[in-house]
Amino acid sequence: MDLIHCCVRWPWKNFPTSKTSLFQKEERLRHYNPLPLTVPAFSNRMPAQCVFSRIEGKGKRSPPPPPGGAPAKLAAASPVASRKWRSSAHALRGAPRRAQTPGSVTYVQSNLPRRPVPRSPRLRPGGAARAPGAGRTARSHPGAATCPFSAKMALASGVRFAPRALLRPWSSPVELFHHDRYRHHEPPAPVHYEDKHVSVVKVWGGTEPSRYFLITARIHKWPSGILRLGGINGDDISEAPRVCPWARRWVQTASAGPAAALSTGAGPSLPLFLLLAEWVAVMKLRNPPVNALSLELLTELVISLEKLENDKTFRGIILTSDCPRVFCAGLDLTEICGRNPAHCAEYWKAMQELWLRMYLSSLVLVAAINGACPAGGCIIALSCDCRVLADNPKYRIGLNETLLGIIAPFWLKDTYVNTIGHRASEQALQLGSLFPPAEALQVGLVDQVVPEDQVQSTALSEMARWLAVPDHARQLTKNMMRKATADRLLRQRDADTQNFVSFVCRDSIQKSLQAYLEKLRQRKG
Numbered sequence: 001m002d003l004i005h006c007c008v009r010w011p012w013k014n015f016p017t018s019k020t021s022l023f024q025k026e027e028r029l030r031h032y033n034p035l036p037l038t039v040p041a042f043s044n045r046m047p048a049q050c051v052f053s054r055i056e057g058k059g060k061r062s063p064p065p066p067p068g069g070a071p072a073k074l075a076a077a078s079p080v081a082s083r084k085w086r087s088s089a090h091a092l093r094g095a096p097r098r099a100q101t102p103g104s105v106t107y108v109q110s111n112l113p114r115r116p117v118p119r120s121p122r123l124r125p126g127g128a129a130r131a132p133g134a135g136r137t138a139r140s141h142p143g144a145a146t147c148p149f150s151a152k153m154a155l156a157s158g159v160r161f162a163p164r165a166l167l168r169p170w171s172s173p174v175e176l177f178h179h180d181r182y183r184h185h186e187p188p189a190p191v192h193y194e195d196k197h198v199s200v201v202k203v204w205g206g207t208e209p210s211r212y213f214l215i216t217a218r219i220h221k222w223p224s225g226i227l228r229l230g231g232i233n234g235d236d237i238s239e240a241p242r243v244c245p246w247a248r249r250w251v252q253t254a255s256a257g258p259a260a261a262l263s264t265g266a267g268p269s270l271p272l273f274l275l276l277a278e279w280v281a282v283m284k285l286r287n288p289p290v291n292a293l294s295l296e297l298l299t300e301l302v303i304s305l306e307k308l309e310n311d312k313t314f315r316g317i318i319l320t321s322d323c324p325r326v327f328c329a330g331l332d333l334t335e336i337c338g339r340n341p342a343h344c345a346e347y348w349k350a351m352q353e354l355w356l357r358m359y360l361s362s363l364v365l366v367a368a369i370n371g372a373c374p375a376g377g378c379i380i381a382l383s384c385d386c387r388v389l390a391d392n393p394k395y396r397i398g399l400n401e402t403l404l405g406i407i408a409p410f411w412l413k414d415t416y417v418n419t420i421g422h423r424a425s426e427q428a429l430q431l432g433s434l435f436p437p438a439e440a441l442q443v444g445l446v447d448q449v450v451p452e453d454q455v456q457s458t459a460l461s462e463m464a465r466w467l468a469v470p471d472h473a474r475q476l477t478k479n480m481m482r483k484a485t486a487d488r489l490l491r492q493r494d495a496d497t498q499n500f501v502s503f504v505c506r507d508s509i510q511k512s513l514q515a516y517l518e519k520l521r522q523r524k525g
């Protein structure tokens with residue numbers, strides 16, 4: 001299995017808007033951004049914290065807390081969060097930087113120059129305490145209802161021009177892309193640019209003056225890295241480091257390329273600025289020839305998922321196959337054919353574990369299905385949040401267990417029902433239907449069917465759409481939708497294992513599995 005990390009970056013939507021003149025933007029910068037800040041972002045992974053991630057250069061430290069301090073509730077909930085809150089609030093006021101002292105609170109990870117700033121969790125449980133003067137703006141802004149704390153922080157810290165980005169920290173390029181201004185907007189002329197540093201993959205948005213644009217670029221030095229650069233035509237590229245100093249290196253690397261390339265269509269220069277970084281892991285299943293779910297692959301998958309869940313820099317995983325023509329052939333039948341009961345039990349537990357982890361994962365999981373996807377493969381895909389299937393009639397997807405003489409366990413059935421509904425599941429499960437792409441789309445087994453060469457890019461776009469939603473809201477909603485199904489297995493996990501073992505160890509089942517495997521081998525010949 002291969003794990004590739006790529007990066008999707010969001011621009012700061014509010015910086016600037018089309019209604020904002022350059023002068024206003026300068027004013028704003030002077031007032032609210034004397035020190036560079038990243039836009040606060042949401043995650044509920046560490047719900048007691050609510051901070052702005054402050055970016056500092058090497059050798060600098062966070063300024064001391066401002067008078068007044070963080071709200072008492074926050075301090076009680078998490079001293080660390082409280083300390084960070086105070087420092088962040090102070091940073092917003094433009095406190096002078098001080099020399100680094102040991103033990104100072106700093107939010108910059110030591111490996112920042114190489115990795116983007118992780119999104120810090122910023123949501124306090126139970127919502128934010130109201131700060132003096134914060135209520136009006138927080139209530140009046142459409143985004144404030146779901147993000148009161150950011151508004152409060154901005155105002156409590158003396159920000160005169162509370163930028164909308166602070167109130168709506170989940171702004172994303174996708175939102176921009178789907179914004180009315182662009183929905184009917186002619187796409188810009190295709191831009192091809194490639195030099196030794198960077199190649200432009202795609203340009204989003206408009207090219208008219210004062211319009212946002214987004215560029216997806218590939219940084220050669222960083223082969224698996226996809227950089228999303230946002231900007232507004234007519235801006236000065238030199239803004240980028242001010243807004244996001246840690247990205248300076250990349251901006252400098254990238255600026256000559258896309259800026260020059262786009263200047264033909266969009267004016268003398270194009271600015272690029274990078275504000276937030278989201279990391280998406282691309283997990284490629286690689287167990288040739290057909291990505292059968294061997295015990296080893298299951299274990300690898302579980303471990304990788306756990307690692308990514310624990311790594312705060314990741315918010316999503318794209319799951320795809322490295323084997324040509326097959327996404328995943330389902331259970332490795334050699335793991336349950338001619339094996340002893342103990343092995344079968346261990347194998348089934350690993351399968352349960354993977355399903356539970358995937359089904360309840362707090363990350364966004366997108367399946368980029370670039371091959372056949374029968375049985376257990378289909379379950380892997382159904383455990384994801386979104387499925388993109390390559391449009392190839394040979395790439396069929398479904399639960400075909402009955403055709404093998406075996407029965408899908410209740411939790412596979414539940415997953416199926418949750419996805420395509422009861423009647424469709426009843427029919428498809430009994431018939432062991434494997435759906436070609438068009439039918440899979442029609443029945444709701446997959447969300448998109450696209451040409452084969454667009455599966456990965458569509459998966460990435462889907463990912464961006466899902467990541468545009470605040471993590472905490474999405475995760476809680478996912479949990480609400482899926483927990484009952486997962487709990488059902490959790491309650492009877494041992495019994496389910498027993499059922500499986502006693503079922504597959506039956507002579508009759510062993511014989512039919514053997515015959516099926518034989519048929520597969522002969523078919524190849």
Ligand SMILES: CCCCC/C=C\CCC/C=C/CC(=O)SCCNC(=O)CCNC(=O)[C@H](O)C(C)(C)COP(=O)(O)OP(=O)(O)OC[C@H]1O[C@@H](n2cnc3c(N)ncnc32)[C@H](O)[C@@H]1OP(=O)(O)O
Binds near residue numbers: 523
């Ligand atoms: C009442 C209590 C109930 C309790 C529960 C009871 C039971 C629960 C079990 C239910 C769960 C089942 C889930 C499953 O996943 S079962 C597995 C079902 N999988 C399949 O049916 C897929 C079979 N494979 C294929 O259809 C094709 O291989 C393909 C994926 C479409 C790819 O086709 P192609 O590219 O042409 O490859 P080949 O067919 O030539 O295969 C190459 C090679 O791979 C071997 N192989 C294929 N699939 C599997 C597999 N699933 N496991 C192990 N090995 C597989 C195939 O035999 C060839 O091997 P050789 O190279 O040695 O010939």
